[in-house]
Amino acid sequence: MADFTNGFWDWYIVVLTLLGVFGCGVLLYSQAKVKLAKTADGQTGTTGHVWDEDLTELNTPMPRWWMWLFYITIVFALAYLFLYPGLGTYAGKLGWTSSAEYKGELKQADAEFGPLFAKYQKQDLKTVAADPQAHAIGERLFLTYCAQCHGSDARGNKGFPNLTDNDWLFGGTPDTIKETILHGRVGAMPPMGAALGGDKDVENVAHYVLTLSGSTADPIKAVFGKEKFGACLACHGAGGKGNPALGAPNLSDKIWLFGGSAETIKETITKGRTTTMPPFDDFLGEAKVHVLAAYVWSLSNSTNMNDVRQPVPAEAVAEQ
Amino acid sequence: MNQPQPQVIKMYAAREEIYPRETDGRYARLRWLFVWLTQLAFYCTPWLQWNGRQALLFDLGARKFYIVGLVLWPQDFIYLAALLIISAYLLFLATAVAGRVWCGFACPQTVYTEIFLWIERKIEGKRSARIALDRQPASLRKFGKKSAKHLAWGAVALWTGFTFVGYFTPITQLMGEVATLTFGPWEWFWVVFYSVATYGNAGWLREQVCKYMCPYARFQSSMFDRDTLIITYDAKRGEPRGPLSKNGNGNGGSCIDCSLCVQVCPTGIDIRKGLQYECIGCAACVDACNGVMDKTGQARGLIRYSTERAMEDHLTPTAIRRRTLRPRVKIYSAVLGLIMLATAGALTLRTPLKLDVIRDRGSMGREVEDGMIENVYRLQIMNTAEQAHVYKIAVSGMPTLAQVTADQVMVEATETKGYPIRLRTAHGAGKPGSNKIDITLSAVDDPSLHVKESAVFIVPR
Numbered sequence: 001m002a003d004f005t006n007g008f009w010d011w012y013i014v015v016l017t018l019l020g021v022f023g024c025g026v027l028l029y030s031q032a033k034v035k036l037a038k039t040a041d042g043q044t045g046t047t048g049h050v051w052d053e054d055l056t057e058l059n060t061p062m063p064r065w066w067m068w069l070f071y072i073t074i075v076f077a078l079a080y081l082f083l084y085p086g087l088g089t090y091a092g093k094l095g096w097t098s099s100a101e102y103k104g105e106l107k108q109a110d111a112e113f114g115p116l117f118a119k120y121q122k123q124d125l126k127t128v129a130a131d132p133q134a135h136a137i138g139e140r141l142f143l144t145y146c147a148q149c150h151g152s153d154a155r156g157n158k159g160f161p162n163l164t165d166n167d168w169l170f171g172g173t174p175d176t177i178k179e180t181i182l183h184g185r186v187g188a189m190p191p192m193g194a195a196l197g198g199d200k201d202v203e204n205v206a207h208y209v210l211t212l213s214g215s216t217a218d219p220i221k222a223v224f225g226k227e228k229f230g231a232c233l234a235c236h237g238a239g240g241k242g243n244p245a246l247g248a249p250n251l252s253d254k255i256w257l258f259g260g261s262a263e264t265i266k267e268t269i270t271k272g273r274t275t276t277m278p279p280f281d282d283f284l285g286e287a288k289v290h291v292l293a294a295y296v297w298s299l300s301n302s303t304n305m306n307d308v309r310q311p312v313p314a315e316a317v318a319e320q
Numbered sequence: 321m322n323q324p325q326p327q328v329i330k331m332y333a334a335r336e337e338i339y340p341r342e343t344d345g346r347y348a349r350l351r352w353l354f355v356w357l358t359q360l361a362f363y364c365t366p367w368l369q370w371n372g373r374q375a376l377l378f379d380l381g382a383r384k385f386y387i388v389g390l391v392l393w394p395q396d397f398i399y400l401a402a403l404l405i406i407s408a409y410l411l412f413l414a415t416a417v418a419g420r421v422w423c424g425f426a427c428p429q430t431v432y433t434e435i436f437l438w439i440e441r442k443i444e445g446k447r448s449a450r451i452a453l454d455r456q457p458a459s460l461r462k463f464g465k466k467s468a469k470h471l472a473w474g475a476v477a478l479w480t481g482f483t484f485v486g487y488f489t490p491i492t493q494l495m496g497e498v499a500t501l502t503f504g505p506w507e508w509f510w511v512v513f514y515s516v517a518t519y520g521n522a523g524w525l526r527e528q529v530c531k532y533m534c535p536y537a538r539f540q541s542s543m544f545d546r547d548t549l550i551i552t553y554d555a556k557r558g559e560p561r562g563p564l565s566k567n568g569n570g571n572g573g574s575c576i577d578c579s580l581c582v583q584v585c586p587t588g589i590d591i592r593k594g595l596q597y598e599c600i601g602c603a604a605c606v607d608a609c610n611g612v613m614d615k616t617g618q619a620r621g622l623i624r625y626s627t628e629r630a631m632e633d634h635l636t637p638t639a640i641r642r643r644t645l646r647p648r649v650k651i652y653s654a655v656l657g658l659i660m661l662a663t664a665g666a667l668t669l670r671t672p673l674k675l676d677v678i679r680d681r682g683s684m685g686r687e688v689e690d691g692m693i694e695n696v697y698r699l700q701i702m703n704t705a706e707q708a709h710v711y712k713i714a715v716s717g718m719p720t721l722a723q724v725t726a727d728q729v730m731v732e733a734t735e736t737k738g739y740p741i742r743l744r745t746a747h748g749a750g751k752p753g754s755n756k757i758d759i760t761l762s763a764v765d766d767p768s769l770h771v772k773e774s775a776v777f778i779v780p781r
Contacts, residue, residue, distance in 0.1 A: 033328050047329070061333035063528055143698065143738050148682060152698040152740035153725070157683040 010088035017087055025074045032067060117287035120294075125174035128294035129301075138295025141288060145280070146296075154299050158258055159275060164299045167255045171244040172300065178293035182286065184279030187247040189235075191272035196228050199270075205229055206265040212240040212252045215260060337454065338527060340437065341447040341583040345607025347424075354425045355434050363479075366486035371706065374490050384734065390667070391734060393704050395674060402663040409656040411536075415543040416649055418625070419550045423536070424602035429529050432480075432522035433586065436473055443469045447583065473523045474515075481515030527587040531598050541597065546629040547643045551601055553581075553592045553623050554631065561592075564616055574622050578612055581605035581623055591623055672705035675761050677775040685778040691747040694724070695777050699739045701761065703731040709763045713741060717757035718777055720746040728764065743777060752781040 036048040046056040084092040091097075116137075120128045128134045143152060149160040156162035161169060170176060170185055193202055201224075208225030210217035229240075236242055240251030249257060258264055258273060280289055368375040370388055377386040385392040392399060414421055424430060444450045444465055456462050485507055486494055497503050503511065521529055530537055544550070558575035575592070582590045584604040589596050591605050609623040630640045680696040688694045703709055710730045715721050724742040731737045743757070754776040762770035 032332055033330055036327055036329055047331075059329055059331075061331055063532055064332045064334045065528075066532060067332040140738065143740070147680065147698070147740075151682055151696050152678075152680050152738075153696050153742050154740075155686075155696065155742070157686070160682070 012088075014088040014090070017081065021074060021077050021081075025071070028067070028070050028074075114287070117291065121287045121290050125178065125290070125294045125297060128291060129174070129298040134291050135295060135298065138291045138298075141284075141292045142295055145284065146292075154296070159273075161257060162255070163296055165255060166300050167250065167253060168244065169242075169247045169249055169257075172297070174293060174297045176244075177297050178289060180277060181289045181293055181296070182279060182281040185247060185275075185277040187273070187275040187277075189248075189268060189273040191270060192231060193270040195231050196269070201225075201228050202266050202269050203262075205232070205269060206262050209240065209251050209265055210260075210262060213254050213260070215254065217262070335528060336588070338586065338588040339447045339450050339583075340586045340604070341580065341608070342441060343584045343604045343607040343611075345610055347603035347607050351425050351430070351434060351602065355431050358426060358428075358431055359435075363483050366483060366491040374492075376487065377490060378488050380488055391672065391704055391706060393674070393702065395702070396670075399663065399667065402659065402666075405659055406656065406663065409652060409659065412543055413649065413652040413656055415540055416545070416548060416652055417644055418601075419544065419548050420540060420599070420601035423530065423540075423600040427600075429521060429526075429534070430586075430600065430602065432518060433526050435476060436522040439472045439476070440469055443472065470523075473519055477515040477519035477522075478511070480518045481511040481513070484514045485510045527598070530587060530600050537597060537600075545646075545648065547627050547640075547646055549625045549627055549640075550595055551591060551599060551603055551606060551623065552595070552626045552628075552631055554621070554626075555592070556631075558592065558622050574613070574618050576612065576616060580608040580612055584608045595628075671769060671771055672703070673709075673711070673761065673763070673769055673771050674702040674704060675759070675771045675773045676700035676702075677759050677773045679775060679778075685780045687747075687780070688744070692744045693747060693749075693779050694742055694744045697741050697743065697759070697775060699729075699741055699759070699761070700736065701729065701731050701739055702736045704734060705769075706733050708732045708735075709765065709769065711761045712764055714760045714762070715743055715757060716760070717774075718745055718750045718755050720744075720749040721757060721777065745777065745779070750777060750779045752779050754778050 034047065047059045049057045081087050081090075082092070083094045084096050086092070120131070120134050123131075142150075142154065146154070150156050150163055151160075154163040161167075166172065168176070169187060170180055192205075193199075196202055196205055204221045204225035205228050206225065207217040207221035208223075208229055211219075211222045232240070235246055235248035236251055237248075242248045242250035242252075249255075254260065256264070257275070258268055280292075284292070365376050366374060370386075373386060375386070375388050379386065383394050385396075411422055440450065444453055453462060453465065482494065482498070483491070488510070489507055494503075494507065497507070525533075554574075557573070559573045561573050561575035561577040564576045581592070582588075582605075584607070585591070586602060586604065587598040587600060589598045591599065603625070606623050606625070610620045613620045613622055627635070627640055627643070629635065629643065635643070676699070678698045678700060680698065683696070685693050685695050699713070701711065703711075708730065710728055713723060713727045713729065715723050722744050724744055725740070729737070729739050755778075756774060757777045758772055758774050760770060760772045
């Protein structure tokens, strides 16, 4: 995209820059020698500048090499403007751009770390997960790219799944996780309010859903809700076991992506939910995703790396 | 009336070559002592080893400064600021007391010029011989002498450039690279750059650096007062100057107008015209004049270290010394002492362990099983020591605050580790909103090694 939509501003910059550079040269040349009238006493030891009636400036010339340095800076400026972008939209003879430099740095980093990632890429994901160095790399990648949504501890947030439990919306095998990171996922729960009937029906279904996970629910509402649950079977299946192929959550456990209260469930049914896991293949590349997937899988499947302690009872802590 | 004739004056003039004459005397010997001290320190320090590494190494690539047993990280930048402040105050103090002694005796520009002048004298001869050689037409002898001089200068300059880079890249490794000429691009650049700078500054530019490039020359006058020791010509004693007559009295003044003080001056000034900004306080003219006074059988000290007030009021040396401790000097000394003490204190109390606590921004605080409230933090643990340590994490500041994750973490030597932790409190333990908490990290093997960082725990409303 052009920096300027109007050609005028392009030339405005060019003219202003060049005038500035040449102006410095002209000023320097014109000031290197000055013509002075001799004063009455024939003295020429001053530059002729007089301030406050009688303050004069002695003529102690600057060294000539210094003047040449000034000229060299002008030549340098012109050479720079010729080689690099600086004059309006002129791209410079060398064609330098900051994005090309960034890509160069990326290439350099890839050349440096590529062999390491290539080594892991050849290995099975479970083998990679057991490698302590790969685990450390994966942890750093996770903290940089994933922690914003899933949290530093990978336990997720409302709307962003917990990655440390064994509950997976799209399946939890190492290869499925890699697939998820590479290509992203879209979870779509359509708004079902109208399909079910009215607010009352939504309320009933919500209470039925609560009973599926063994949560406290109004049994009468749940009975009515069960009749209407047929509309949900296509995705969530009978008994609400969910379907990883569609990303439909299992409703029969106590793990909730948006919250497990009757109010939240009603909102989910009425308005539907759309969640997006962005694809990372273009951004990170397959080699890094490979290490990352192994790390994420290890979060919920490796006993030695996921050293979770039982929380200290509140009373015991209070005594400390 | 004659019309005044216009005259062209040049604002830039060619440099006039200065051929400083060799002097000998108390101050010349003192300067050589400083040449030896500074250069022994400069050339030898990078070769010193400590704990299997270079004792003094500024590893810019890894952003770590190794100073004997101390490893400074970018977070310790404050010590560099302290070092600069201390250096500046030392300079101010020295200047207030004794003028430009730094310039005349210890400044690298002076020291290297002294070394290069010595080489020049060894190859081209004394002042008169050098002047004569430069006026000669080109000849094989002249070419030989000039080449020998520049080769010798180049060798010193190259070794200086190499040593300089040795402060930033391990010098033993650099030595190996010299053997095979496999410097990295930046090593090449800096070795060549610093060599060329040494050669150009000490060989060619010399007094031009002091007169036109050095900023210190320009603001030193603000540190001078009437009691500052400067190199002065005692005009009352010296004038009227003139040749010594047969009966030993001359024109009455002590100065015999031999112009030796001008010939030895490295910046080419005539000290008899009074204090000038070009004077770098090297005291070469003092040495030269004292030699002449000895020969003419007069008292030394026609040109000497003295103060403006002493010159006017005819103070004795004791009176001059008593005036040294004036308020300005006392204040400089007090501030300098204070900063040095504070820096030394901070360095000894410094813990080689740093901790940043970063609260996860994704969630305010989540409710987990049993109605407990959980917050997630990332600890950025920097083990700045040269040994690996296992650290224990402790939290405090709220009732029922507990840590759920493993409370011990190992961090390798000079490594930075990101470590996520989860903290919990019982429901209702803190007030809704943010609660101040503390996270303490202490080394298991050395409990004196600990840091405490404050953070906030957020209880959702």
